[in-house]
Amino acid sequence: MRIKKIAFLLCLFAIVLGYCFAYKVDAQTPKPINSIATIIYDMQPPHEGMPNGVPSHYSWATKPGVGSNNPKQFKAMTAWGQLYESAKGNPANNTRVQIKNIKAYYLSKLDGKWHxxxxxxxxxxxxxxxxxxxxxxxxxxxxxESDGSVSVKAGNGYNYHFWPTTGRATINPYNVRAIFTTVQARLIVDNPKKRDDRSQARYLLNMGGDYWLNLTVKWDNWKTNEDFGMGKFKYVTRKWQAFNMITLPPDQIRRNPPPIK
Known part of the structure; x- marks a missing residue:
């Protein structure tokens, strides 16, 4: 009986230990910042807030949308994002917006995969x-910033319009079924010696992208480039968030989920 009791206790200990270990692993596994639900949400109108100084007649002033999903003669592209103060004002003076991990992918017509x-x-x-x-x-x-990212401020009549440091990317216009662009951002304190006013910050950020004739051509009043879409302006918060733009409708996003890492 003594041996059976010891064996039972050892078995019970192993089970408890296993549950504890599993819980610890799950607790330490970081949740993805992005998700398919977020990507779909980021293409649904309206914006969470209106960007300051954008004329109301601009097509993107109040809502996200897809521009052109046909590259035509364009053989290059770039992802880009925009950071604005809210049209309702931004009383925070000691808050910056940290931005990192900007990415762009295309869905191939030939193999049906994202690249x-x-x-x-x-x-x-x-x-x-x-x-x-x-x-x-x-x-x-x-x-x-120390992690290789940057932080910025916007205001006084100016936004922050940004793009990858890698330059434009070449595309085969006949093999592009869809484009997906994404970035991550959060609010951080500007000067740690001053009051943390992030709770008052009203910054809006969104993602988009353009087709270009080639890798080096200069901007010429929309003769050399064309936008393929723009995502929802969302308020930046203290937590890391993903901001997205995709040229697929929701049902096709679910059938062809883009990378979210």
Whole structure:
């Protein structure tokens, strides 16, 4: 009886230990920042808030949308994003927006798979006039973070328009069924010696992308490029979020889920 009792206790201990280990592994496994549900949500109108300084007659002022899903003569592309203050105001003075992991993929007509076009931890860009008139821009308020990302501020009539550091990517216009672009962002404190005012911050961010004639051609009033879509403007929060743009409708997104890592 003593041997059976010891064996039973050892068995019970092993089961409890196994449950504890499984719980610990599950607790330490990070949840993905992005999801298929988020990607679908990011293409559904309206925006969570209106970006400051964007004229109401602009097609993207109030809602996301797909531009052209046909590259035609365009043989290059780039993902891009936009950071704006909310039209309702942004009272936070000690908050920055940290941005990282911008990526672009295309869905191939030939093999039905998603393939990477662009990927960089760091983004680069400029502070453009909020209405983009004249393509006027200036140097952004940018800070380079220890993890390879950047953090920025926007305001005073300017946004932060950004893209991958890898430059444009070549595409075969006859093999592109869809394009997907994504980035991650969160609010961080600007100066740790001052009051944390992130709870007052009202920053909006979205993702999009353009087709280009080639890898090096310059912008010429939309003669050399064309947008393929723009995602929902969402409020940036303290937690990392994914911001997405995709040219597929919801039913096709579910049937052809893009990478979310």
């Amino acid at each position: 990477v076009l662009q990927s960089s931890t760091k983004v680069e860009g400029a502070a453009y006039r909020e209405d983009f008139i004249g393509n006027a821009n200036t140097a952004p308020d940018i800070r380079y």
